[in-house]
Amino acid sequence: MTLSLSVAFLKAGWHADIVDQSLVGFEDGMRASGVDLNLTVVDVPGAFELPLQAKRAAATGRFDAVVAAALVVDGGIYRHEFVAQAVVDGLMRVQLETDVPVFSVSLTPHHFQETDEHVAFFSAHFVKKGMEAAKAVRDIAELNPIAR
Template structure:
């Protein structure tokens, strides 16, 4: 029986793309910071001159799938991380944005055989988003760990 798992010790060999939404940037900047901290502590070069990590900013979470798709056509990545924050309001806009963003990200990942980590916070309140972006726990760190694991797993399976 063969067992395949991702590795956290080979992270320094990964090429990572990050697509991030500007909308709710109070939250997304904190998530990005946690994400980059984790990648750096696992051996990736996250400096501005890095050729290991690329960051693409988009207006909102709805635009994450097309940016991820375009990014992957331009350059080869082992994994992409999609970061955003969608906070429920008084209209159904929240439901539309999160539904289309999640479907689009999944579709792009499957079409390109590249894992895309779904790092889009979906919360009912700004307080909940802040808690997940660093007050209690920075989920950006978790998204980066998922990226390292999935990036190395798919790289090893190929």
């Protein structure tokens, strides 16, 4: 029997060229596992907007899972740490309040610079993280089919 899942994939617009690679990895991972995927992709301005949009997606009752992706970088001030913590905390609250699993593909590297080397490294890393999110979504869906 083929697993059929409806997933909302939210991705932040900051560093979209890198963050978008998580969607590539997620779709590849789902396709490779044979999941019948109904995917809704939502672009949001930045990482800070992810929890609210995750909550709105979960509240529709249309999705088996929500995946949120962002790259929060150190711009030379401490704000990135607060943003990253707020995003992760917010996403956790969403899944606990809505009973819809929420997965984070949100990374906060210590030293990111927009060099070709860093862009290439993090782009490849986001593909890998997207594939890991696909596996986690499948695993949770299979773990508790009664809740679906």
